[in-house]
Amino acid sequence: MYDFVVVGAGPAGARFARRASEAGYDVLALEQGRVGEPLACSGHVSTDIWEFTGDGARDELLQNEVFGARFHVGGPHSNAHEFYKREVVSNVIDRVGLDRHLADLAREAGADLREQHTVTGVEEHRDRVEVTARGPDGVETHEGKMVVGADGPRSRVRQALGLPEPGELLHGVLGFSDEPDPQDFVDVHLTAPRFFAWRIPRDESGVEYGLACPPGEQVNELFDELVAGYDVDIVRRCSGLIPIGPPGVVTTRRGLLVGDAAAQTKPFTGGGILYGMTCADHAVRTVDPDDPRTLADYESAWRDDLASEIRLGHWIRKAYSLPEPVQTLGLSTLSGEIGVHMDRPTSLFSTDQLKAFLR
Structure with a gap:
């Protein structure tokens, strides 16, 4: 037994x-x-991932280092609000x-x-x-x-x-293009109903596009709109459920x-x-x-x-899900350097975040 x-x-x-x-x-x-x-x-994961892996994992699995995110209330060509750190925020693996x-x-x-x-x-x-x-x-x-x-x-x-x-199951869609992209910022779009869409550069490995929202929404159509806005060809696509x-x-x-x-x-x-x-x-x-x-x-x-x-x-x-004018005001007010940890939202109230906000 x-x-x-x-x-x-x-x-x-x-x-x-x-x-x-x-x-x-x-x-x-x-x-x-x-x-x-x-x-x-x-x-797309925090740098804490390497605490759970073995020797040599970083050299084997790392595809890109990310220093921040651009938040959009609209599509790819809408105004972006940048949030960033002076050191690596997250890794793409x-x-x-x-x-x-x-x-x-x-x-x-x-x-x-x-x-x-x-x-x-x-x-x-x-x-x-x-x-x-x-x-x-x-x-x-x-x-x-x-x-x-x-x-x-x-x-x-x-x-x-x-x-x-x-409590709920969201429907997520992922798509990958083969366009090389060495950028060190991800893009987040607050356009999906009650969730968001994203673009994650993977250096020479291409770019990941994704979107998630509650079942019943037209998730595939919304994903196609996102990709069309970037004018790229998706070479691989998959989907899955996200428990919340x-x-x-x-x-x-x-x-x-x-x-x-x-x-x-x-x-x-x-x-x-x-x-x-x-x-x-x-x-x-x-x-x-x-x-x-x-x-x-x-x-x-x-x-x-x-x-x-x-x-x-x-x-x-x-x-x-706030009205767009409220989202825009909030993003404009809070954008800039941050001191938060992407896995720990309570770090919004940390000393590091306060120092970054004051800077």
Whole structure:
């Protein structure tokens, strides 16, 4: 019997598998397809990403360094309001490569990580869980002391355990052009209903375009309008769901959720790579597979760390739906040098931000 059966080997699942294996636990991780495929997530992350990777990852995965963002209330040719730092704000990375790198670290730590294993059933018992999966060699059933659901916005584990859904699911679209662009600013457009669109230069790797908004909106048509405004050809396109708003509980007697399955994401950007891996670390640190009572410690730990960030993130997102004149006034007033951290909206009230604002 495994200590943990992890369903999903994206950043949060691979991170949990690695850290739990390093802590001496016996871990099985099951990934539905090939790790990192299909791509459905942006590769724009904070520089904190390198705290979660192994040696040489930066040289292997880094595509561009970003110093700031241009915010537009309208399309590509509208007036831009620049926000910047004097040092690198964020990095653009090879997103598929990141997933594979993190999965390799989990394997090196001792986790039994199996690709092309689709989980078809999860049964929770008083003293164990049974996870059934369909793999290349047929149907397999594995027993574990606990199951970890790291299987994304439409989590099968979450459904099987009867845990509540995220507050909402946004529909995101990504497209890539092959135009080389060494710029060190991203562009953000507050034109998508209740969210935004973006353009991220990836140096010689091309440019990423994206847009997200609530289901029911014409997301593909809005994305086509964005791309047409830049007059570029999209050579590759993909889409996915973005969970926003974690439910009130993400654990049961023998199960827990991490990452997108638990909607551990930033409400104002939809990004969840760093939040998900941070929560995976909290889970490994607090949960004892032989003592289900410790799951309550995980619930407390990750919420104590991120609840304020998520709550403030919701308020920031509300600004995306303000009337255009109000948005323009606010952006004009606040633009310039900043001291905030892109993963921590509470840094808006930091000494660094105050100093930058006064400058």
